[in-house]
Amino acid sequence: MTSITASKSVHADKTIWYFILCWTVLNALQAYTLELHADEAYYWLFARKLDWGYFYHPPMVALFIKFGDALIPNELGLRLLTVLSSSLAIFLLWLIVKKYAVSARWFILLVSGILVFHVYGFTSTPDAPLFFFAVLFYYCYQKYLEKDSWLTALAIGIITACLLYSKYHGVLLIGFTVLANWKLFTRKTFYLALVTGVVLYTPHILWQQAHNFPAINYQLFERSPEGGYDFSFIYVFVGGQLALGGALIGWYLFYKGLTTKVTDIFTRTLFVNVVGTFGFFLFNTLKVNVQPHYTLIAFVPLVALVLIGLSRQASYPKWLQPLAIANIAIILFIRFALMSGLPVVKKVEALKSYFGFHEWANLVHQKAGNAFVAMDEGFQNPSKYSYYTRSLKGFAYDSKYYGRTMFDIWPMEDSLQHQRVYYLLQSKVSGLTTDSVKCAAGTWYGGWVNDARTYQKIIIDSKADKHKVHPGQKLQFDLAITNPYPIAVNFTNVGQTHPVTLESCLFKGDDLVDVQQAGDTFNQIALPGGQKARYTFKLTAPAKKGNYLLFFSVRTEPFAGSKNSRLIKFTVE
Numbered sequence: 001m002t003s004i005t006a007s008k009s010v011h012a013d014k015t016i017w018y019f020i021l022c023w024t025v026l027n028a029l030q031a032y033t034l035e036l037h038a039d040e041a042y043y044w045l046f047a048r049k050l051d052w053g054y055f056y057h058p059p060m061v062a063l064f065i066k067f068g069d070a071l072i073p074n075e076l077g078l079r080l081l082t083v084l085s086s087s088l089a090i091f092l093l094w095l096i097v098k099k100y101a102v103s104a105r106w107f108i109l110l111v112s113g114i115l116v117f118h119v120y121g122f123t124s125t126p127d128a129p130l131f132f133f134a135v136l137f138y139y140c141y142q143k144y145l146e147k148d149s150w151l152t153a154l155a156i157g158i159i160t161a162c163l164l165y166s167k168y169h170g171v172l173l174i175g176f177t178v179l180a181n182w183k184l185f186t187r188k189t190f191y192l193a194l195v196t197g198v199v200l201y202t203p204h205i206l207w208q209q210a211h212n213f214p215a216i217n218y219q220l221f222e223r224s225p226e227g228g229y230d231f232s233f234i235y236v237f238v239g240g241q242l243a244l245g246g247a248l249i250g251w252y253l254f255y256k257g258l259t260t261k262v263t264d265i266f267t268r269t270l271f272v273n274v275v276g277t278f279g280f281f282l283f284n285t286l287k288v289n290v291q292p293h294y295t296l297i298a299f300v301p302l303v304a305l306v307l308i309g310l311s312r313q314a315s316y317p318k319w320l321q322p323l324a325i326a327n328i329a330i331i332l333f334i335r336f337a338l339m340s341g342l343p344v345v346k347k348v349e350a351l352k353s354y355f356g357f358h359e360w361a362n363l364v365h366q367k368a369g370n371a372f373v374a375m376d377e378g379f380q381n382p383s384k385y386s387y388y389t390r391s392l393k394g395f396a397y398d399s400k401y402y403g404r405t406m407f408d409i410w411p412m413e414d415s416l417q418h419q420r421v422y423y424l425l426q427s428k429v430s431g432l433t434t435d436s437v438k439c440a441a442g443t444w445y446g447g448w449v450n451d452a453r454t455y456q457k458i459i460i461d462s463k464a465d466k467h468k469v470h471p472g473q474k475l476q477f478d479l480a481i482t483n484p485y486p487i488a489v490n491f492t493n494v495g496q497t498h499p500v501t502l503e504s505c506l507f508k509g510d511d512l513v514d515v516q517q518a519g520d521t522f523n524q525i526a527l528p529g530g531q532k533a534r535y536t537f538k539l540t541a542p543a544k545k546g547n548y549l550l551f552f553s554v555r556t557e558p559f560a561g562s563k564n565s566r567l568i569k570f571t572v573e
Helices: 002-033 038-048 060-071 075-098 104-111 115-119 127-146 150-166 170-180 182-186 188-210 214-222 232-244 250-259 265-284 292-311 320-340 349-354 357-368 380-388 520-524
Strands: 373-375 394-396 421-425 435-439 442-449 459-461 466-469 474-482 500-508 511-517 532-540 546-556 568-572
Touching: 002 075, 002 104, 002 320, 038 060, 038 075, 038 380, 060 075, 060 127, 060 150, 075 104, 075 127, 075 292, 104 292, 104 320, 115 232, 115 292, 115 320, 127 150, 127 170, 127 265, 127 292, 150 170, 150 188, 170 182, 170 265, 170 292, 182 188, 188 214, 232 250, 232 265, 232 292, 250 265, 250 292, 265 292, 357 380, 357 421, 357 435, 357 442, 373 380, 380 394, 500 520, 500 532
Parallel strands: 373 394, 373 421, 466 568
Antiparallel strands: 421 442, 435 442, 459 474, 474 532, 500 511, 500 546, 546 568
């Protein structure tokens, strides 16, 4: 009997190895043939500027990209560690569920049918290392429950730090795991894991502190609301979870996973993580729009529970296998359509970013040469320009219409001061744009800015984060203006090609409804590097009652003006 069981186990392992080989080849082909997603190019810049942290992301994705890009300087190289770690994660997941006598057939049918696993099998974003370290955490934690070991505890501490260095969402996995097993606190080895994780994560905390906690400031003070609550946030999120689980089998994963009986501490841990993580993000849809892929780490325990539940059954629904096969076929069709660049795929808004930008970057480079190329449409296209020209010449001017990014922290802006800059826009601007770039990715309009002058790193602090006023009320804001640059800043317009002004900007939803300028006394301010000055800004409240968002912007022509202060809730009543 033992020999028969061993023979079945060997056969199952062999089948899984063939599956993982196919999984790796498919992801490698996808990684090689598909242009970068906009976010991947941004993270490539992270890899070029390694640090202990970034604006609202920890640094693990930068290390993943750095490793592969150093070996192979193309899309496959950038995604290499993502492809390999995805395959290793799938194998570790098999080892986890194998202990519950899970069938290799059902493992392949269900795991390969989960869409979100496919996406992060080749896409190098923070979710890729998060997925790998989440599975590795469960693998080591399972062993730790089987045998209390100092070595395993040390490994868990290291993995815990790696989870948090991948994405802040890793704290959910850690928290819900502890919540599922309070007896961990009775193990001496648990404190080794705890101390190890904290010590290893300290450099990132210190980085956040040194940069004034940009991740916290972004979430609490700089992130603009999305125009109020919309009930669609809930059902769009729920629909997204069903789709990420597999268009045809997603619903079954949730049904089977949530009804699988908990029989030990490990399955309880899986169950608490499923309910806790999905529940946490579902609860957040009551306030904001939650991106569907935020729940990636919850699909690991979910599919494990489903497989464990199926392994306990003597028979399976006859319709499940053909449905699972059809589900895989849909995913494979989408993936091969992406690789071949079918015209219908290029028309999908969420997928347009994958096509035509290599050509676009080359065309822009022909016009700009070695000059900086400034854009005010976010960090994505400047990052793509830098990647496909293998330079650091793409610059994101973070205008008042966009949030802050790493371009506000990196010293790139310093390098383009008083230089001749090529300004690339998505619409024509009279007197500025003189030519255009037309390609498969779209149409852009460009023009030269001589003696460029920008101040997007200037920090303006108004102390208060909310104001209630009456229509037309006269106000005075006592502003602290700080110069974080290593050089002196002078706001004078005397002898300057492009004038600078300080403006108050009132937004209602996504619309800029009121702009007021500071007096000429602002242009008398000169600040040595690292110094601050006080300035009194006079503002008149709008005549129309309502809720607004106010911030202060330093604007130099021809740019739109940057977002130099936190958002202030401004209520006219």
